[in-house]
Amino acid sequence: MTYLQKSPWIVHYNASSCNGCDIEILAALTPVFDVERFGIINTGNPKHADILLCTGSVNEQNKVPLKNVYDQIPEPKVVVAIGICASSGGIFRECYNVSGGIDKIIPVDVYVPGCAARPESIIDGVVTALGILEQKRLAMQTEGSPAGTKAGEAR
Amino acid sequence: MSKQIIVPFGPQHPVLPEPIHLDLVLEDEKVVDVIPSIGYIHRGFEKLVEKREFTEYVYVAERTCGICSFIHGATYCQGIEQIMKIEVPERAQYLRVIWSEFSRLHSHLLWLGLFADSFGFENLFMGAWKTRERVLDFMEETTGGRVIQGTSKIGGVRRDISSERLDRMVKDLDVLDREMKELTTIFLHDDSIRHRLRNVGTISREDAYHLGAVGPTARGSGVAVDLRKTGYGAYDRLNVPVVTDSCGDCLSRCTVRAKELFTSTDLIRQAARKIPDGPVDVKVTGAPDGEYFMRAEQPRGELVHYLKGNGTKFLVRSRIRTPTLTNIPPLIKMLAGCDLADVPVIVLSIDPCISCTER
Numbered sequence: 001m002t003y004l005q006k007s008p009w010i011v012h013y014n015a016s017s018c019n020g021c022d023i024e025i026l027a028a029l030t031p032v033f034d035v036e037r038f039g040i041i042n043t044g045n046p047k048h049a050d051i052l053l054c055t056g057s058v059n060e061q062n063k064v065p066l067k068n069v070y071d072q073i074p075e076p077k078v079v080v081a082i083g084i085c086a087s088s089g090g091i092f093r094e095c096y097n098v099s100g101g102i103d104k105i106i107p108v109d110v111y112v113p114g115c116a117a118r119p120e121s122i123i124d125g126v127v128t129a130l131g132i133l134e135q136k137r138l139a140m141q142t143e144g145s146p147a148g149t150k151a152g153e154a155r
Numbered sequence: 156m157s158k159q160i161i162v163p164f165g166p167q168h169p170v171l172p173e174p175i176h177l178d179l180v181l182e183d184e185k186v187v188d189v190i191p192s193i194g195y196i197h198r199g200f201e202k203l204v205e206k207r208e209f210t211e212y213v214y215v216a217e218r219t220c221g222i223c224s225f226i227h228g229a230t231y232c233q234g235i236e237q238i239m240k241i242e243v244p245e246r247a248q249y250l251r252v253i254w255s256e257f258s259r260l261h262s263h264l265l266w267l268g269l270f271a272d273s274f275g276f277e278n279l280f281m282g283a284w285k286t287r288e289r290v291l292d293f294m295e296e297t298t299g300g301r302v303i304q305g306t307s308k309i310g311g312v313r314r315d316i317s318s319e320r321l322d323r324m325v326k327d328l329d330v331l332d333r334e335m336k337e338l339t340t341i342f343l344h345d346d347s348i349r350h351r352l353r354n355v356g357t358i359s360r361e362d363a364y365h366l367g368a369v370g371p372t373a374r375g376s377g378v379a380v381d382l383r384k385t386g387y388g389a390y391d392r393l394n395v396p397v398v399t400d401s402c403g404d405c406l407s408r409c410t411v412r413a414k415e416l417f418t419s420t421d422l423i424r425q426a427a428r429k430i431p432d433g434p435v436d437v438k439v440t441g442a443p444d445g446e447y448f449m450r451a452e453q454p455r456g457e458l459v460h461y462l463k464g465n466g467t468k469f470l471v472r473s474r475i476r477t478p479t480l481t482n483i484p485p486l487i488k489m490l491a492g493c494d495l496a497d498v499p500v501i502v503l504s505i506d507p508c509i510s511c512t513e514r
Contacts (some may be wrong), residue, residue, distance in 0.1 A: 013167055014174055016195065016197075017221075017510065018218045018220055019172070019173065019220050019222055019508065019510040020218070020221025020302045020303050021221070022172050022173065022221070023172070023221055023222060023265060023302060024301070024302060026172065027287075027288070030280075030285060031281055031285045032288045044167075044168065045169070046167070057198065059194075059195070059196065059197055061194045062174065062195045065166050065167060065174065065195070069167055091200075091214065091215055092200055092203075092218075094203065094206055095198045095199045095200050095202065095203060096199045097198055098198050098199075115303060116301070116303050118301065
C-alpha cells in the first residue's frame, strides 16, 4: 500500500456525453455516496491526477482535448470509461459525428456499464482502477520509469 | 490603452462539468470581448430519426441531456401526440407534470450546488447535493432510474404511481421543503454570498429580451416568460406562479431559481390533489403525418421540439432548440466588462447545459 493507493486523485472529462453519467460522478463525491472516505478527491488539474474518469462517445472535435488531458496525467495512470457511450458508443453509436467509445482514442483500463452509470458502479469502477494503478506502479518500479523517478512514491 | 491578450477558458475547466470553449479578450483584468466556440458535444442524433422508429426515438430524445431528460422525452411525445391527434388520458398528463416538476427540483438543486462550488462555497455544494438525493430517491422509486427515467411513451406514460405512494410523496415534500428552506436562506441572505453575487454579470431587461434570453435568465432580469403559463399538458388546470426578480445580476438569477424550488413543490402538491383515476396510456396505431412545434418549459427555459413526419414510421426531421443556446448571446453581453475572476460565476449563472445545446 502506497500513498498513491490511499489517496488517488481523479480528473473528470466529459467527452461528448449526455451529462447523465457526469452528474452521477459528481453525485458519487457528495455526502450520500462520499468517495472521499477512500481518499479520492476530484481535481480540475490533470497534472495532479492519477485516474481519468471519461464519459461519452467522443466526437470529432473532442478527440484532441481528450488526448491532451490524457497526455498531461503523469505515469502511472488509469483510465475509467464510464457509461455505455464511453464503452461502445451506446445509443449514439450510429450518429455521424461520434467515434464510438473512449478506447478508440486512448487506452482504457476499466469499463463501467450503465446508462446512466449508477454512483455505486462508478465507485466500484474506481476501486477496480486502484488495483490496476498499483500493478502499473510496481511494473514501473521493476522496469524503471523513463524519467528515472519512482512514480507514486515521489508524492 | 493597455495591450489586449486572449485567455482561453475551457474546454476542460474545474468549474465546468461539460466542455465549452470561450476565448476571453482581456485588457489587464477586464474582459472586453468574448468569443464562444461550441461543438464539443455535438453527436448529431437529430439525424437518428431516419434510422429509429418514432416510438423508439423517445429513448434518444431522453438522452439529449441527462439533467432534464424526462422533460425532453415528454416534450417529444407531446409533439408526436399533437401530430397524430392522440387524446392522452388525464392521469398520464398529471403524472407527466409530477415527474417534470421533480426534474426541475433536481436540476435547480444541482445548479445551486454547482453555483456554490463556482464561488468556492464547498460546504453549500455538498448540502445542495445531499438535498437533491431526496428528489432522486423519489425518481428511482417511481420510475426505476435516477437521472434517465424512461417512463415517457407516445400515448401516455409507462408506469403509474399508486395513490398510497402519492400520499407518502406529499408528506415527504414537507421534509424536502424544510431542507430547501434552510438551503435557500443561506443562498439569499448570507452576507458573503450577497457580496459576491450582487451587481456581477448584470444584464438589463431590454438586453435580455432582445438577445433572446429564456427561463430563469430572462426572469432574473424581470421578463416574465414561463412556458408553463401556455398550459400544455395538465398545466392549464394548475396555478403556475411566475417568479421574477428585477436586478438582472447573478444574485437575481440565483433568487429566481431558489424561489422556483418552492413553486415546483407547490405544483406537485396541486397535481397530487387533482389527479384523477383512470388509465395511464392509450393504444397508438398509425404513424405521424404532418409537422408540429412543441414548446415546453425546461429548468433552463423554453425548449422547442420541431417534428415532421410523412406517414411512415420514420420521421423526416427532428430539430431541438434548447434554452442554453439562446442564453449564450445574453451571456456574452454579461461577460463583456466583467473581471476575469468573475467569469466562472457568470458562466455558471445562466445554468449552461452544453449537452442540450449541441445535441
